[in-house]
Amino acid sequence: xxxxxxxxxxxxxxxxxxxxxxxxxxxxxxxxxxxxxxxxxxxxxxxxxxxxxxxxxxxxxxxxxxxxxxxxxxxxxxxxxxxxxxxxxxxxxxxxxxxxxxxxxxxxxxxxxxxxxxxxxxxxxxxxxxxxxxxxxxxxxxxxxxxxxxxxxxxxxxxxxxxxxxxxxxxxxxxxxxxxxxxxxxxxxxxxxxxxxxxxxxxxxxxxxxxxxxxxxxxxxxxxxxxxxxxxxxxxxxxxxxxxxxxxxxxxxxxxxxxxxxxxxxxxxxxxxxxxxxxxxxxxxxxxxxxxxxxxxxxxxxxxxxxxxxxxxxxxxxxxxxxxxxxxxxxxxxxxxxxxxxxxxxxxxxxxxxxxxxxxxxxxxxxxxxxxxxxxxxxxxxxxxxxxxxxxxxxxxxxxxxxxxxxxxxxxxxxxxxxxxxxxxxxxxxxxxxxxxxxxxxxxxxxxxxxxxxxxxxxxxxxxxxxxxxxxxxxxxxxxxxxxxxxxxxxxxxxxxxxxxxxxxxxxxxxxxxxxxxxxxxxxxxxxxxxxxxxxxxxxxxxxxxxxxxxxxxxxxxxxxxxxxxxxxxxxxxxxxxxxxxxxxxxxxxxxxxxxxxxx
Amino acid sequence: xxxxxxxxxxxxxxxxxxxxxxxxxxxxxxxxxxxxxxxxxxxxxxxxxxxxxxxxxxxxxxxxxxxxxxxxxxxxxxxxxxxxxxxxxxxxxxxxxxxxxxxxxxxxxxxxxxxxxxxxxxxxxxxxxxxxxxxxxxxxxxxxxxxxxxxxxxxxxxxxxxxxxxxxxxxxxxxxxxxxxxxxxxxxxxxxxxxxxxxxxxxxxxxxxxxxxxxxxxxxxxxxxxxxxxxxxxxxxxxxxxxxxxxxxxxxxxxxxxxxxxxxxxxxxxxxxxxxxxxxxxxxxxxxxxxxxxxxxxxxxxxxxxxxxxxxxxxx
Numbered sequence: 049x050x051x052x053x054x055x056x057x058x059x060x061x062x063x064x065x066x067x068x069x070x071x072x073x074x075x076x077x078x079x080x081x082x083x084x085x086x087x088x089x090x091x092x093x094x095x096x097x098x099x100x101x102x103x104x105x106x107x108x109x110x111x112x113x114x115x116x117x118x119x120x121x122x123x124x125x126x127x128x129x130x131x132x133x134x135x136x137x138x139x140x141x142x143x144x145x146x147x148x149x150x151x152x153x154x155x156x157x158x159x160x161x162x163x164x165x166x167x168x169x170x171x172x173x174x175x176x177x178x179x180x181x182x183x184x185x186x187x188x189x190x191x192x193x194x195x196x197x198x199x200x201x202x203x204x205x206x207x208x209x210x211x212x213x214x215x216x217x218x219x220x221x222x223x224x225x226x227x228x229x230x231x232x233x234x235x236x237x238x239x240x241x242x243x244x245x246x247x248x249x250x251x252x253x254x255x256x257x258x259x260x261x262x263x264x265x266x267x268x269x270x271x272x273x274x275x276x277x278x279x280x281x282x283x284x285x286x287x288x289x290x291x292x293x294x295x296x297x298x299x300x301x302x303x304x305x306x307x308x309x310x311x312x313x314x315x316x317x318x319x320x321x322x323x324x325x326x327x328x329x330x331x332x333x334x335x336x337x338x339x340x341x342x343x344x345x346x347x348x349x350x351x352x353x354x355x356x357x358x359x360x361x362x363x364x365x366x367x368x369x370x371x372x373x374x375x376x377x378x379x380x381x382x383x384x385x386x387x388x389x390x391x392x393x394x395x396x397x398x399x400x401x402x403x404x405x406x407x408x409x410x411x412x413x414x415x416x417x418x419x420x421x422x423x424x425x426x427x428x429x430x431x432x433x434x435x436x437x438x439x440x441x442x443x444x445x446x447x448x449x450x451x452x453x454x455x456x457x458x459x460x461x462x463x464x465x466x467x468x469x470x471x472x473x474x475x476x477x478x479x480x481x482x483x484x485x486x487x488x489x490x491x492x493x494x495x496x497x498x499x500x501x502x503x504x505x506x507x508x509x510x511x512x513x514x515x516x517x518x519x520x521x522x523x524x525x526x527x528x529x530x531x532x533x534x535x536x537x538x539x540x541x542x543x544x545x546x547x548x549x550x551x552x553x554x555x556x557x558x559x560x561x562x563x564x565x566x567x568x569x570x571x572x573x574x575x576x577x578x579x580x581x582x583x584x585x586x587x588x589x590x591x592x593x594x595x596x597x598x599x600x601x602x603x604x605x606x607x608x609x610x611x612x613x614x615x616x617x618x619x620x621x622x623x624x625x626x627x628x629x630x631x632x633x634x635x636x637x638x639x640x641x642x643x644x645x646x647x648x
Numbered sequence: 649x650x651x652x653x654x655x656x657x658x659x660x661x662x663x664x665x666x667x668x669x670x671x672x673x674x675x676x677x678x679x680x681x682x683x684x685x686x687x688x689x690x691x692x693x694x695x696x697x698x699x700x701x702x703x704x705x706x707x708x709x710x711x712x713x714x715x716x717x718x719x720x721x722x723x724x725x726x727x728x729x730x731x732x733x734x735x736x737x738x739x740x741x742x743x744x745x746x747x748x749x750x751x752x753x754x755x756x757x758x759x760x761x762x763x764x765x766x767x768x769x770x771x772x773x774x775x776x777x778x779x780x781x782x783x784x785x786x787x788x789x790x791x792x793x794x795x796x797x798x799x800x801x802x803x804x805x806x807x808x809x810x811x812x813x814x815x816x817x818x819x820x821x822x823x824x825x826x827x828x829x830x831x832x833x834x835x836x837x838x839x840x841x842x843x844x845x846x847x848x849x850x851x852x853x854x855x856x857x858x859x860x861x862x863x864x865x866x867x868x869x870x871x872x873x874x875x876x877x878x879x880x881x882x883x884x885x886x887x888x889x890x891x892x893x894x895x896x897x898x899x900x901x902x903x904x905x906x907x908x909x910x911x912x913x914x915x916x917x918x919x920x921x922x923x924x925x926x927x928x929x930x931x932x933x934x935x936x937x938x939x940x941x942x943x944x945x946x947x948x949x950x951x952x953x954x955x956x957x958x959x960x961x962x963x964x
Contacts, residue, residue, distance in 0.1 A: 161867055193870035200868075205861035209960055210883050219879075223871040255959040271869065 103174045108279050108311035109135035109158065109196075114171035116153050116162065124335065127153040127166060131337045133330045135279065140305060140312040142322045142343070145332035146358070146561035147532075151315045154332075155281050158313070159198055160188035176278055193220045197272035201284040203264035207256035213240075213267050214252035220274040239270040244300060261426070262293035269300065273308075280305070281313045286321065290425035290588065295632035298325055317561065319362045320591075323347055323635025331355045361566040363591040365633065369613045370419075370598050380449075381416040381549060381582045382437075387446035387456070389429075389436055406432040408606035410446070416549070419576065419583040421597030421614075423590055423629075429606040430586045434554045437584065438472050439463055451549070468498055468546035475555035477535035481527040487513070487538055488523040495545050505545070512541040516571060533564035540571065547579070554586045569596050590633055594618060602626045656951070660944040664937070665718075671936040672714050675929055682706065682730050682927040704730070717933065726937075727930035731923075736934035739919065746816055747903040747915035749827070754835040755900050758842030759893070765843065766850025767882065770858060781847060788844035796837045797910035804833055814912035834911040838904055842896070849892055853885040860884065887958060894950025898942035902935070 103110045116128040128150040135141045145151045156162050158173050160180060172179045175196055180188060192198075197220075200206040208216060217236040221227050227235065233252075240248035243266040256264055265285060272280055282301065286294040302325055305312050314325060322329055326343040331352065339352040350356045389407040406429045414420045424430040435441040437448060439455065448456040450470065455463055474480035481490055491509035496502055510520050516537040518530075527535055536556065543551055553572070557565040573596060576583060587593050593600050594614045602610045602617065602625065610623045621627045683701055686692040701707040705716065720727060726736035769778045788796075805813040811833045812818070817826050857863070858881055866876045903917030912918075916935065923931040955961045 159868055161864065189870050189872065191870070192868055198865075198868040200861060200865065202861060206865045208862040208866070208880050208884070210887075210958065211879075219866070219871060220869045223869055223875070255963065257960045258963070268865070271865075 103177050104134075106137050107134045107174075108137045108176065109313065110172075110174040111154070111158070112172045112174070114154065114157060114173060115169045116150070116157055116166055117169040119165045126169070126335050128157070128335045130171070131332070131335075132171075133337065133340055135311050135313050136328070137278075137311050138305075138309045139327040140302070140314055140325055141328045141330065142314045142316060142326035143330045143332060144316055144319065144322055144358075146317060146563065148334065149332040150335040151332050152283055153335075155198070155283050155313065155315055158281060159192060159196065160185075161192075161198075190224065193272075193277070194224050194275045195277055196279040196281060197275070197277045198281040198283065199265070199268040199272050199285045202288050203261060203268050203285075204256065206268060207264060209256055211255075212252065213254050213256065213259070216256075217267070217271050217274055220271055224275060226275060235274065236270075239274055240267075242273065242304070243267070243270045245270075260293075261289050262296060265289065265293075265297050266300065269297075269304070273304065276308065277310070279311045279313065281315070283315045284317070285314075287317070291590070291634075292425065292628055292632040294321075294634065298634065301325070318634065319347070319359055319562075320634035325634075331358070357563060361563040363562070363565065363569070363589070363595050365591055365618045365630075366594045366614055369615050370596070379416050380413045381451060382584075383413040383447075383449040384437070385411050385447045385449070387411070387433070387436060387448060388444045389432055389441065390444055405606045407436060407443070410603075410606075410608055412601055412608065412611060414550075414582055414584065416582050417576065417580040418598045419585055419596055421593035421600040422584060422586045422603055423588070423593045423600055424603035425588060425629075427605075428603040430588075430603050431554055433603070434472070434552050434584065434586050438470050438552055468494075469549045471543035471546055471548040471551055473536075473539050473543050473551060473553040473556040476559055477532050477539055478527075478559075480539060481535055483527055486524055486526055487530075490527070490538065491523075491542050491545055494542070498546070508545060509541070512544055513538075516541045516544075516575075517567075531564075532560055533568060536560060536564075536568055537571065540568075540575070544575065544579075544581075548581060551581050551583045552586070553583060555588065556585070557592060558587065558589065565592070572596060590618070590629060602629065652951075652955075653948075656948055660948070663944060664940055667940045668718065668933070668937055669714065671933060672717070673710070675932060676710055676713075680927060682929060684927070717930075721937065726934045729923075729931050730928045731926055731931075736930050739931055740916070740934060740938060743903075743914060743916045743919040744901065746913060747901060747908070747917065749816075749831065750834055750838065750908070750913055750915055751900040751903060753831055754839040755842060755896060757835060758839040758846055761839070762843045762846025763850050763886075763889075765847035766852075767854050767877070767885070769847065769851040770854035771877065773855065778851075781851075785844035785848055788840045792906075793837060793841060793904070794906050794910050796840055797834070797907060800833050800837050801910075814910075816914055834907055834913055837911075838907045846889075846892070850885065850889060853888050854881060857881045857884040887954060890954050890957070891947075891950045894946040894948075894953075895943075897946030897949065898939050901942055902939040 111134075112132050114128055114131045115126050117125060118127050131150070131154060133141070133143075143151045143154065153162070153166065157168055158175070158180075160183070162168070168181050172181050174180075175191060180191065183191075207213075211219075214233070214236050217239055218229075218232040221232045221235065226232070237248050237252055240251050245251045245263060245266050251259075251263075251267075256267070259267065268285070280301075285301070286297050289297060298321065301312065301314075304310065314321075316322060322343065328340070329343050329346040330340040331338050331346065331350075331354065333354045339346060339350065339355045341351075346355060347359070350359055387407055387410045388405070391404045391406050392402070408429070410429075410433060412420065422430045422433060432441070436443045436456075439458075439460075443456050446456060447454045450466065453466075455466060458466075481487075485493070488506060488509055491512070492502060492505040495505040495508070506523070510523055513522050514520055518534060518537055518541075522530070522534075522538070527538065530538065536559075539556075556572075557568050560568060569592065572583070572585075575581065583596075585593060585597055590600075594617075597614060599611065599613055600617045601608045602623070604625045610617065610621065610626045612622075616622070617626060618630055621630055682704070683697055683706065686697050686700070698707070705713060708716075717727065726740075728735055729739050765781050769781045772778055801813050804810045812830050814830075816830050818830075863876060863880055866880050871879075901916065903915040903920070905917040905921055907913070908915045908917035909921060920932065920935050922928075923935070
């Protein structure tokens with residue numbers, strides 16, 4: 049069924065292309081068009097010509113002194129203040145900033161998708177020379193998906209679970225009255241081919257839940273490309289994806305952008321991604337644009353202090369191994385042998401059972417005072433391994449020798465006295481602290497439950513809070529009063545309350561901004577040096593692992609495919625999978641990693 | 649799917665057995681009983697009562713009575729009414745249609761109106777409409793139904809004379825129009841509570857769907873607000889409502905005790921109340937089993953419908 053685009057389609061394409069060219073505003077051909085949307089263009093363009101004098105022809109998107117005000121009572125008056133930048137035709141512009149920098153608000157302002165409470169208070173946004181600020185909702189709608197389209201961070205929730213992939217792609221065309229049902233269908237299949245999805249005929253009829261994260265993002269891209277827009281806005285499109293998938297999606301966006309001469313505005317928080325894809329970079333901090341310039345300029349010789357700090361905070365692959373703290377002490381604290389866990393779902397009676405070997409014959413040992421990194425992509429079994437080690441879940445077979453005692457076989461009651469010795473730091477610092485408890489309660493409830501007098505626990509809690517860099521007043525406050533980084537410090541303090549022998553950190557810095565991430569990693573390192581606690585650091589990010597781990601175990605489909613010091617993993621990987629993983633890290637060539645930045 | 653059905657079926661049977669045992673026991677533990685009314689009857693001697701008990705099988709131990717009743721039930725014999733000797737199934741059948749008419753109308757009305765109010769309340773959140781709908785729902789939920797029934801009769805029957813005060817039809821008439829005329833007031837009163845519940849749930853579900861990322865995607869595609877609402881929001885919002893609708897099914901067929909009594913509607917609710925009053929245990933037990941089966945069935949149907957509508961469950 050994958051026919052070449054129909055004649056009707058080609059006509060459509062011409063019209064869209066025409067509308068992109070300025071000056072052709074009221075051509076005869078435009079007026080002869082049967083579709084409603086061309087009437088809208090015809091109306092827009094004369095108005096646009098009034099203001100377009102200021103915008104050079106090679107600029108696809110121009111943002112001038114854009115300010116977006118927040119409702120009263122927020123911590124600042126403007127989400128974005130006096131931001132100006134130009135996206136040149138056929139270029140990729142990266143907007144980089146940490147959370148709260150206003151980068152997504154800027155994107156939504158350009159799309160005309162700001163929530164009602166937040167509005168553009170001043171400035172102009174020129175799309176193809178036309179100022180869209182203050183345009184009526186109907187006109188804005190006619191631009192969205194046709195002249196400018198957008199893809200989002202989480203491709204699962206961004207697709208309607210009840211509609212097939214094909215129907216969702218066709219919807220863009222139907223919304224703008226482009227083509228016939230038949231031509232839309234063949235175009236949708238063509239688009240699925242274009243974004244590199246396997247078996248497009250089958251894919252057309254699939255529901256989103258059947259697709260992997262990368263495939264879903266490809267569907268989003270297909271949807272965004274359907275009407276060949278001049279501008280694509282990508283809001284953190286690879287943040288939710290694994291590194292290898294991220295590399296593929298970045299490549300795809302790059303390819304399509306080159307092939308179509310499209311202009312892309314790419315929002316990210318990751319300097320690695322910027323290095324990989326950007327032509328031009330805009331750095332945002334707290335609603336202001338602090339620096340902009342070509343990718344070369346900003347990355348190689350950043351002028352603004354914030355940019356420099358941000359770049360310095362980016363975790364990099366170190367080719368060097370960590371300096372071990374106590375080389376003499378090599379007693380093993382944890383020895384795991386042939387550990388296995390299999391998930392079963394469905395009913396075995398009726399033959400539809402699905403069996404997933406989440407952890408399969410995992411063997412490793414950890415010396416006391418050392419850190420083992422467990423690195424893998426989603427579904428590799430790294431989090432399952434973490435849960436097995438802390439016995440939040442029972443293993444099927446194998447042994448976990450903790451200080452020489454097999455804890456795998458212990459019952460919950462037998463293991464309970466050992467619990468204080470193995471503590472966990474969780475990923476989400478927002479969800480892992482009870483919002484109804486004060487920080488003091490959160491910290492003391494565990495030790496008190498294990499028999500420590502409250503006074504002693506409270507004293508230790510205050511000590512630890514100042515130790516992890518919070519002031520002692522934090523004791524009586526509630527979690528929502530703290531930022532993400534501060535909450536993670538609370539999480540670390542909570543884990544340390546018991547003076548544990550082993551800390552398991554499951555993606556402990558993944559939800560944090562890079563600058564905060566660097567601080568937390570430093571804190572963990574410092575704590576380890578002071579207390580001699582052993583650590584298992586579970587992460588999807590090889591760069592982070594290389595910062596803090598003495599040894600790294602790479603997991604893939606439940607197996608450990610390679611183990612070794614960071615230098616071996618990054619510079620001389622033995623397994624193919626590790627090599628793939630290292631190669632996929634954006635903006636990073638391990639051998640060339642600048643050494644002065646490698647170990648800040 | 650077949651495995652799921654089989655599993656649910658076996659669970660349901662266990663559930664029904666437990667419900668019937670509890671129902672049977674509680675019923676027989678109550679003071680009184682079918683023979684108590686003859687205790688003060690001068691025309692009945694103690695011997696007559698004993699003869700009657702033996703005839704009805706009431707002199708046997710309780711567990712034997714239960715087993716006998718259950719065994720007959722399995723064979724399709726629901727027993728006979730103590731009151732007039734007609735079979736329980738026939739008694740239920742006589743009242744079922746009346747209830748179906750009343751409850752069906754009011755539930756359909758409630759779902760239609762409630763869905764509309766819920767969606768509008770969500771899309772126009774914190775508007776005057778939304779506040780009014782919220783307040784009205786709170787009033788409808790907190791004021792007992794019989795009060796609305798009585799006020800309705802006072803205003804629309806006694807003062808305005810628009811509709812009859814009760815009964816399902818006028819004796820001697822019985823045309824379709826006559827039935828509808830009798831149906832208006834009780835079905836409206838009955839649907840008040842259901843509109844309130846349904847609209848609150850629908851509002852929450854719609855707000856939930858509206859905040860989903862795919863709605864933003866649809867906007868970014870340039871899809872019109874109207875189509876976003878119809879195609880993306882309502883479909884996803886209705887999914888959780890199916891479960892609620894499944895829970896409504898038993899009440900559609902078992903009737904509304906209060907409303908049927910207020911409007912002297914000859915439905916299942918009134919049958920239940922009357923049968924309890926007469927200690928007509930076979931009918932009460934029959935109604936109990938009937939509604940228990942409906943509860944099980946309602947939930948099962950809801951689960952099946954969800955599985956059909958939601959591809960994530962259908963194809964998983």
